[in-house]
Amino acid sequence: MYNFTRTIRPHISAGRGATVLVSGLSAWFGTTLLVATAFLTVVVQGSSVGESFTVNVLLTVIAGIFSTIAFYVAGVVTANTFATALAGRVRTIALFRLLGTSATTLRRQAARDGLLVGIVGSTLGTGIALGLCAGAVPLLVLTKAIPDLEYQVVTPIVFAPIVVVTTVTWAAAWTGARRVTAVSPLAALNSDVEPVPEVAHRRPVRTVSSVLLLLVGLGALGGSVALGIHTPFALAPAFVGGVLVFSGVIVGDHLLARSSLWLVGLPLRRGALGRMAATSLRQNPQRSIRTLVGLVIGLTLVMTLAVASATFADALARFDTGTESGGDGVIGTTVAILGAILGFSTIISSVGLVNNVSLSISQRSRELGLLRALGLTAAQVRRLIFWEVAQTTAAGVGVSLLLGVFLGWAGAQSLLGSLVGGFVAPSIPWVFIGAVIVASAALALIATAAPSRRALRSSPIKALQPV
Structure with missing residues (x-):
């Protein structure tokens, strides 16, 4: 059977630029939040209140909350944008189904594209965030926004947004493709602008x-x-x-x-x-x-x-x-x-x-x-x-x-x-x-x-x- 993969990819990948941008910003936001939490930890430990057990435990709780916010927001925003981009291709996907392409092939292609978009966007976002944070430290110290202490920008945890955003983008692609490939191939002949699968029962x-x-x-x-x-x-x-x-x-x-x-x-x-x-x-x-x-x-x-x-x-x-x-x-x-x-x-x-x-x-x-x-x-x-x-x-x-x-x-x-x-x-x-x-x-x-x-x-x- 004719391999449609090269023909399919440009259509499945439509909206890739928007998704790369959002996944990059999500990783940027997550990385910046984690670095900011690390800076706050250094400031607290270098002050008189840093000797308090309660303050240190509370700081750990706040750090965990900030980290979760970063991952949660990155996941939801990236998934929503990818779903929006993929939903606009329902008609085209139905047309490929009508021409004989299997739903499994379409889903795999969408998932591969989501994985690629997640890797590229999150890596760029994390790299830019680390660079900006490293450059901002001298300026913040100079303006006395933060005390003159030893701050470490690059730690193992700051690379977590790459894993989270990439995983979420791949999952959003796989889930979104499952919904749109559930559309009947005959939907390609429908006059509706955006045919969607029946979801009323859910x-x-x-x-x-x-x-x-x-x-x-x-x-x-x-x-x-x-x-x-x-x-x-x-x-x-x-x-x-x-x-x-x-x-x-x-x-x-x-x-x-x-x-x-x-x-x-x-x-x-x-x-x-x-x-x-x-x-x-x-x-x-x-x-x-x-x-x-x-x-x-x-x-x-x-x-x-x-x-x-x-x-x-x-x-x-x-x-x-x-x-x-x-x-x-x-x-x-x-x-x-x-x-x-x-x-x-x-x-x-x-x-x-x-x-x-x-x-x-x-x-x-x-x-x-x-x-x-x-x-x-x-x-x-x-x-x-x-x-x-x-x-x-x-x-x-x-x-x-x-x-x-x-x-x-x-x-x-x-x-x-x-x-x-x-x-x-x-x-x-x-x-x-x-x-x-x-x-x-x-x-x-x-x-x-x-x-x-x-x-x-x-x-x-x-x-x-x-x-």
Whole structure:
């Protein structure tokens, strides 16, 4: 039989650039977080508070939490981007199935490509992160952001993101390929823009799993908030609860998309184009879910860290009376590291947002061509895309703001409640959050410009031609 491998590969590998970029940024974020944790350990051990057993144990807990955040975010962001890229090839994959290529061959090719993308992206990201961290140490010491101590940038643990990101990318490719190769080969002859396998029978399982994760996670967070009044070690169960809550939101993404998009669409559903945008989002739930989840992942991370950092800084500022100079150095370094992590989180969130929006628009050339053929002008189609992106962005921002404020405050309360002897009031940096919201909306709209122009460049007649 004819070997289709060379013919298949360019089609399966579409969107590789976006996935390499995201996997590289994920590894960069993870490596930077691990190096920052190592720096904080050096600062604490070199200060007077480093002699405290409690401080050292707590530092170990924080290091473990930071490491888990790095791996979790890297995994979720990379998997979501790869799934978005691969979902746009459903029709092409179905066509190869129709021509005789087996599902196993297609899955193996997708998995090999995912492995290659993961290795290249994570290696580049880790290498760049180590180089930037090594170069930043003298500058941070010079500006007195961190004490003048001996910092070791390269340690065995900093290479862990390469393994994690590569494994996650390979797993995302294998899982995503399993879903798209489940499509019938006859779907290649279907006129739908993005034929998808039937997943309705899995919805009850996902709904129940989501509810269980949310209930257990909220219970853990509630207990940690109360326990935080007595011990800073409540941070560990609070982190587990936060991960469970966030995982519950991701697992129940079909419920999240349906409810949030419907709610946000009410005031934005004005005029014919506004109603068309709302209808398009409802009729293409998988596409809407992928874009919305991409927004929620990045923005929730940024807002959680922003609220936690602001609450941490304000609580310690009120507690500052009587603090030793060694403690001052640790506090200053911790705040600086949290600020750096927040900056990296904002970058990875922005890139993930742009990738998801641009990939989603690029995969709709046939649909947009059909709208042109039905009489819409190019300007009207662009406005339609604008309304869709506006509704999705508004829904993502709303969900992320609620999650971020709650998770950020719960983490700060669990860590600092015993320090202040009660509940810590959440400090919400409204200026920063407002800037993030405006920047996210602007980035989402800018991300639609180039793919929309490419999608509208071809003649509307091509959209009416049979496959």
